[in-house]
Amino acid sequence: AQTVTQSQPEMSVQEAETVTLSCTYDTSENNYYLFWYKQPPSRQMILVIRQEAYKQQNATENRFSVNFQKAAKSFSLKISDSQLGDTAMYFCAFSDNTNAGKSTFGDGTTLTVKP
Amino acid sequence: KAGVTQTPRYLIKTRGQQVTLSCSPISGHRSVSWYQQTPGQGLQFLFEYFSETQRNKGNFPGRFSGRQFSNSRSEMNVSTLELGDSALYLCASSLVGSGPETQYFGPGTRLLVL
Numbered sequence: 050a051q052t053v054t055q056s057q058p059e060m061s062v063q064e065a066e067t068v069t070l071s072c073t074y075d076t077s078e079n080n081y082y083l084f085w086y087k088q089p090p091s092r093q094m095i096l097v098i099r100q101e102a103y104k105q106q107n108a109t110e111n112r113f114s115v116n117f118q119k120a121a122k123s124f125s126l127k128i129s130d131s132q133l134g135d136t137a138m139y140f141c142a143f144s145d146n147t148n149a150g151k152s153t154f155g156d157g158t159t160l161t162v163k164p
Numbered sequence: 165k166a167g168v169t170q171t172p173r174y175l176i177k178t179r180g181q182q183v184t185l186s187c188s189p190i191s192g193h194r195s196v197s198w199y200q201q202t203p204g205q206g207l208q209f210l211f212e213y214f215s216e217t218q219r220n221k222g223n224f225p226g227r228f229s230g231r232q233f234s235n236s237r238s239e240m241n242v243s244t245l246e247l248g249d250s251a252l253y254l255c256a257s258s259l260v261g262s263g264p265e266t267q268y269f270g271p272g273t274r275l276l277v278l
Binding site for chain 2: 080081082084086091092093094095096099101140144145146148149150151152153154156157
């Protein structure tokens with residue numbers, strides 16, 4: 050069974066600084082996607098970034114980038130130039146061919162950006 | 165393109181009642197999945213529908229059911245509500261091509277059972 054582990058329940062960062070959120074996963078599949086979702090206090094789940102496992106290049110989206118280490122099954126999210134609006138819970142998630150329509154989520158990391 | 169929409173956004177029910185939640189996917193998306201989110205259990209997968217058929221199901225009792233219509237809109241029903249059913253119910257849609265899928269979420273329905 051696929052599992053996703055986020056070992057940091059809470060983190061904080063000063064505005065304009067950089068923070069890295071950690072995620073590890075376990076799977077025997079070769080074809081899968083990894084995601085980071087953001088859930089602010091409004092509870093809307095927003096897709097931040099996606100990484101296809103077959104791609105060696107790390108995905109980037111503006112201030113958000115990932116460090117994808119396939120052999121280590123590690124998938125961390127780096128947020129640069131943190132902004133107050135980045136305050137949210139961040140979920141790492143996984144999707145593959147074997148479970149139709151189901152993404153497996155970690156327990157989340159609550160990130161607080163301090164002014 | 166409009167995002168995933170869910171109605172109603174908030175709902176208060178009493179134990180024993182039943183409730184129906186609705187989800188309209190992004191235009192062109194054919195798969196709709198439902199998740200329950202609670203502080204203690206995190207995000208748990210309920211079920212997924214594609215082409216009006218349930219393709220996948222999580223580990224929830226039979227009180228939780230769903231269906232999908234020909235326009236891909238989906239409804240979720242919970243019968244005989246229990247206090248523990250209080251949660252945020254999230255709907256997600258995806259295109260359903262081949263391979264893994266990227267899910268896009270709606271704003272959720274907050275259900276409170278008294």
